[in-house]
Amino acid sequence: MISIKHVSKSFGTLKVLENVSLEVPRSHVYALIGPSGAGKSTLIRTINALEGIKAGEIHVDGVSIHSPRTNINKTRADIGFVFQSFNLYPHLTALQNVTVSPINVKKINLKEAADKGKELLASLGLHDKFDSFPGQLSGGQQQRVAIARSLAMDPKVMLFDEPTSALDPEMIKEVLDAIRKLATTGMTMIVVTHEMGFAREICNQIVFMADSKIVEVAPPKEFFGAPKTERAQDFLSKVLNH
Amino acid sequence: MGYRTDWSVVPESLDILLKGVLLTLEISIIALMISIAIGVIAGLLRVSKSKPLAFLATCYVEFVRGIPLLVLLIWIYFGLGRFFRLGAYWAAIIGLAVFSGAFVAEIVRAGIQAVPKGQMEAARSSGMSYYQAMRLIILPQAFRKVLPPMASQFIILIKDSSLVSTISAADLTLNAKNLVAYNFRSFEIWTAVAFLYFAMTFTLSMIIRHFEHKYKVVE
Ligand SMILES: Nc1ncnc2c1ncn2[C@@H]1O[C@H](COP(=O)(O)OP(=O)(O)OP(=O)(O)O)[C@@H](O)[C@H]1O
Ligand SMILES: [Mg+2]
Numbered sequence: 001m002i003s004i005k006h007v008s009k010s011f012g013t014l015k016v017l018e019n020v021s022l023e024v025p026r027s028h029v030y031a032l033i034g035p036s037g038a039g040k041s042t043l044i045r046t047i048n049a050l051e052g053i054k055a056g057e058i059h060v061d062g063v064s065i066h067s068p069r070t071n072i073n074k075t076r077a078d079i080g081f082v083f084q085s086f087n088l089y090p091h092l093t094a095l096q097n098v099t100v101s102p103i104n105v106k107k108i109n110l111k112e113a114a115d116k117g118k119e120l121l122a123s124l125g126l127h128d129k130f131d132s133f134p135g136q137l138s139g140g141q142q143q144r145v146a147i148a149r150s151l152a153m154d155p156k157v158m159l160f161d162e163p164t165s166a167l168d169p170e171m172i173k174e175v176l177d178a179i180r181k182l183a184t185t186g187m188t189m190i191v192v193t194h195e196m197g198f199a200r201e202i203c204n205q206i207v208f209m210a211d212s213k214i215v216e217v218a219p220p221k222e223f224f225g226a227p228k229t230e231r232a233q234d235f236l237s238k239v240l241n242h
Numbered sequence: 243m244g245y246r247t248d249w250s251v252v253p254e255s256l257d258i259l260l261k262g263v264l265l266t267l268e269i270s271i272i273a274l275m276i277s278i279a280i281g282v283i284a285g286l287l288r289v290s291k292s293k294p295l296a297f298l299a300t301c302y303v304e305f306v307r308g309i310p311l312l313v314l315l316i317w318i319y320f321g322l323g324r325f326f327r328l329g330a331y332w333a334a335i336i337g338l339a340v341f342s343g344a345f346v347a348e349i350v351r352a353g354i355q356a357v358p359k360g361q362m363e364a365a366r367s368s369g370m371s372y373y374q375a376m377r378l379i380i381l382p383q384a385f386r387k388v389l390p391p392m393a394s395q396f397i398i399l400i401k402d403s404s405l406v407s408t409i410s411a412a413d414l415t416l417n418a419k420n421l422v423a424y425n426f427r428s429f430e431i432w433t434a435v436a437f438l439y440f441a442m443t444f445t446l447s448m449i450i451r452h453f454e455h456k457y458k459v460v461e
Contacts, residue, residue, distance in 0.1 A: 050363055077369030087360035091382050091457075100378060101368040146364075153368055 001026040001188045002157055007046060007056030016042045017053070018212045024157075027186040031199035031220075034209035035235055040192045043209065044159050047190070048079045061156050077105055080150030080158040084165050086142045088134035094121060094145045095130040098152045106153065113152075120148040124178050140171030147178050158182065160191040196239060200224055208232045251427040252434045258421060259431075262414030263438050269331070269413060270400045270442075273338035277399070280339060281346025286376070288351045299347065306344035311405050314341055319409040334406035334413075342399045349391045353384035386457050393450040397443040404439075414438060 002024040009017040016039045024030050032040050045051040047058055049065050049072055058065040063075050088097050098117035102108045108116075118130060124144040134142050143163055150158060160179065164172040176198050183189065183202050190207075193199055199206055199220060206223040208216040208231075216223065216232045227233045252259075287299035306314070318340075319333035328336070357380050365375035407416035418435045422428045 048367055050367065073366075073369050073371050076367055079367070081364075081367040083360060083364065085360055087358075087364035089361065089364070089379055089383075091386065101365075101370060104374055104378060105369040149368065 001028075001061055002047060002190065003057075003059040004043075004047070005057045005059075007043075007053050007058060009042060009046065009051065009053045015212050017046070020056070020212075020214050022207060022214060022217070024188060024190060026188055028204040029183045029187075029189045029191065029202055030205045030207055031203040032190055032192045032207045032209060033194070033196070033199060033235075034215075038209040039212045040209050041161050044161050044190060044192055047157075047159055048076050048081055050081070073105070077101070077153050078156045080147075080153065080155035082143070082146050082150055082158070082160045082163050084162040086134070086139070086146045086166070088142055088146055088149070090134050093131050093133055094126065094137065094148075097134070097145055098149045101149070102152050117148070117152055120151055121145065124148050125174070138171060139167045140174045143167065143171075143175045144178055147175075147182075151182075155187075157188040157190075160189065160193070162192050162194065164193070164195060194239070196224070208235070210235065245429065247430060248427065249430055251421075251425055251430050255421050255425070255431065255434075258417050259414065259434060259438060262412065262417035263442070265412055266400070266403055266414040266439075267442060269334050269338065269406060269411065270396075270403045273335045273342060273403070274396055274399060276335070276339035277342035277346050280343030281350050282381075284343060284347035285350025285354065288347065289354050303344045303347050306341055307348075311337065311341045311402055312408060315405060315409050330406070330409050330411040333409055334403070334411040337409075338399060338403055338406065341402070342395065345395050345398075346392070349388050349395060350384065352391075353388035354380055356387050357383045386454075389450060389454045389457070393447060393454075396446055396450070400443050400446065401439060 002022070004020060004022040007017055007020045008015070020039075020043060022030075032044065034040055042051055046053050047060065047065065053066055060075065060079055064070055065072075065075060089100070092100060095114065095117050098120060099110075099113040102113040102116070103110060118127075121127065121130060124147060126141060126144055126148070129137060129141060129145070134145070137145065147163075163179065164175050167175060172195070176195065179189070179191065180198075180202050191199070191203070201220075203220055205217055206220050207214055208223065208227075208229075210231045216227065216229045218228070223232070224236065227236055284299045284302055287295045288303070290296055315333065315337040318337045319328065319330065322328060322336075323333060361379055361383065362375055365379040366372070370378065403413060404415035406413055407419060410416065414435060418431050422431050425431075
């Protein structure tokens with residue numbers, strides 16, 4: 001479903017991705033973990049072309065993302081992206097945040113978009129927040145609105161860049177629960193996360209990145225039980241022992 | 243000094259002064275509308291990815307901001323007026339609009355750049371084109387951020403419009419000049435004029451404050 005082949009990228013002289021390859025099959029959930037500065041955000045942002053690439057190829061459901069012939073707006077509508085900092089539109093209500101793209105990009109009529117938006121918000125526990133503005137919502141609620149906003153486009157894949165890192169501890173669970181629920185519907189996902197428990201529990205594979213490269217890809221049991229590379233052992237000993 | 247004030251000239255001249263007020267308002271409001279259009283377009287060009295267009299917009303802004311409005315009005319009235327039959331009325335409007343547009347462009351640019359980068363990224367991620375993202379997400383937020391500086395700019399525009407009297411547009415200032423030339427009551431007439439300009443700018447302030455309040459965003 002998501003196919004990354006030999007992707008490289010630099011910011012100026014700084015190499016951020018070096019010959020990165022990864023295949024994510026349909027309905028699989030991959031966790032992307034690794035130390036700060038490893039290139040996780042950059043990698044996930046190349047999948048919907050928020051970042052360009054210097055070499056390699058990325059396909060999502062067969063569409064070549066970085067080909068100049070691809071209609072990128074149309075393709076992005078199929079790829080949900082959830083940001084660490086939510087990036088909700090502060091001038092629109094929760095419901096308008098969710099419906100603005102279906103109405104303007106997919107040209108779905110107002111009534112249908114609103115019905116679907118309400119259903120999505122309600123399914124994420126936000127049935128009484130339709131008319132709230134983002135500034136009136138807690139971080140956890142905002143992130144759930146952001147997830148609903150992505151889902152409203154009926155995406156084929158969902159990408160999450162540290163969806164819980166900006167949240168207070170008591171709100172992390174509600175967002176992770178939403179992602180967990182999404183996983184059971186068969187959505188293909190890549191989640192950049194520092195939540196090791198979550199990664200272990202719901203992800204099919206753990207992708208470990210360090211120093212601009214993918215160092216290890218393994219199922220959670222193997223990865224957390226017996227990481228093969230020294231770099232991963234080192235990382236795990238740091239994150240699991242505090 | 244032997245100047246004895248006589249305020250009775252003010253009510254006597256009021257119809258002429260109010261005619262001037264009407265023309266000042268008319269010229270200012272039309273110039274304001276055009277300057278918003280110019281300013282939004284030039285502001286958008288300044289943040290656009292197209293280097294030549296951004297450069298062109300920058301030239302316009304820097305050039306116009308650097309010259310006196312008086313000179314611009316005279317260029318347009320006497321210069322442009324040679325090729326097109328522009329009356330003082332339209333020369334005044336165009337001059338004010340082009341002048342104010344440069345300042346509005348800067349305000350618009352600053353407003354757009356004050357919207358966090360994540361907003362454009364979120365909008366583009368959901369499939370919006372650059373143009374849709376600007377129209378639906380960025381500009382509405384920029385609009386709220388620029389209301390206060392925009393209000394100042396429009397107050398300046400109304401006061402600047404007094405310069406159109408130099409190209410013989412019969413605004414409040416020109417009518418006042420003519421009255422004073424006839425009755426020599428400069429202190430009374432100009433005080434009345436000051437009051438009238440203040441009444442216009444204060445009303446505008448109040449209107450904009452109302453909008454500011456109405457479109458306030460909780461962040
Ligand atoms: N726009 C940019 N311009 C220049 N350098 C950048 C830019 N974005 C990221 N970088 C650099 O690229 C490297 C990888 O950054 P990236 O954000 O992908 O790391 P990350 O793995 O997501 O880290 P974190 O866990 O801190 O989010 C870092 O060294 C970072 O400083
Ligand atoms: Mg990151």
